[in-house]
Amino acid sequence: MAAVKLEQYLVSVLDSTNADTNEVRLKPGNKAFNLFRVYLENHNTGIHRYQTSNPTILYEAEGMAKTKINGQNLTLKAGNLLFLQEKCGYEVEKQGKNDLLVKLEFSSKVNCADFLGEKTTLNSREQKVAEQLVQILKTKRLLSLRCSQMSRPSQLMKKVIDEYLNHNLFTRSIIAAELRILVITAIRNQDLETAPANQHKFAQTALERYIDANYTDITLNKTAEHFGLNPNYFSSLVKQKTGKSFVEHVDERRMQEARNLLARPDISVKEIIARVGYNGKSFFYKKFNEYYHETPVQMRAELFRQANINLK
Structure with missing residues (x-):
């Protein structure tokens, strides 16, 4: 199958399917192939x-896909590549007729950095890039590569699918x-230092x-998940960006509400x-003081004195 005709073939596969499933599996030409599955x-x-x-x-081979990765919105345009680690939750909105989103699901625990080669073969600058890549995937659980449809990576992905x-x-x-x-x-x-893993930028507001909406039962893990970040990385980011820890922010909001x-x-x-949102009286009194x-x-x-309230 010629790579230039790949998109037409993929569209025909979707047009011919009658299954009401979220994804359609493409069978490999070689039944013994087990590196990944394509959907x-x-x-x-x-x-x-x-x-x-x-x-x-x-x-995203054609068109675009509106997705939500770990709770954050991300639009994939034609040619874009997104690497997800295991245990990433994501959603895809209904695709248009001319949209083509392809998924390669690996069968083993490969890492994006594994494709850069053995560490011993890399020079110091290349090793630094590889370390950055590992850190991004560790903290954010995903890596977004904003390639164009005509870029070499996009063309290579078409060759990978065609070969499959x-x-x-x-x-x-x-x-x-x-x-x-x-x-x-x-x-x-x-x-790699500035390219976002998703379109959401953390802001104090x-x-x-x-x-403000969740202080009664808030946790660091839930909040980090909401922002699509690793809890440890998120905790450090909050301190770095605001000068206060996550706990200090939560306590401040709770104290304001307690006063009200x-x-x-x-x-x-x-x-x-x-x-x-506090569990014990002594802990609340300590924080309040x-x-x-x-x-x-x-x-x-x-x-009460200021409001002229007398309960006696």
Whole structure:
């Protein structure tokens, strides 16, 4: 199959399928091939939701795909490549008639950095790039490569898919070599330090909005997942960007709410503690005193005095 005709073939596969499944598997030309499986995103209705069990490559061959990776929106345009680590949750919105999203799901725990070659064969600059790549995949669980449809990496991916579909000698060796060139070519054209893993940029205002909506039962892991980041990396990023730790941000919001509730005579201190997300009275009192330098009872008395509230 000529690479220039690959898109037409893939479209015909989708047009001919009657299965109401989220994805359509393409069978390899060589039945013994086991490096990865190839799937096409079906054009049926609804949002398609997945959880990767092994490293996966998403490749937008034609059109575009609106996705949500680990809770963050990301649009894939023609030629774009996305490397996902295992245990990544992602969603794909309904595809248009001319959209082609291809998925390569590897059968073993390969890493994108593995395609760069043995460490002993790399010079110091290349080793630094490989280390950056490993760190990005470790912290963000994905790597977005914004290649164009006519770029060499995109053309190589078409060759990989074409080779997968045909029954030729040395298929696995050819594909492994093409994937290596694909990754190296794409990586050296990217700024790994500044290229985002997704289109979401962390901002303090976004963090404050999220805490404001979830402070009663918030956790670091849940918040990091919301921003599509590794918890340890997210924790460091919050401190770096805002000058305060994640816990300090949460405590600040809880203290603000506690003060607001203390001004209401119809709510007991015990109820306030539960409402703002603390489990114990002594811990709440300790935090409150650290923040306001007085006890909740003392503050309540002053708030009542200011509001001319007399409960006696």
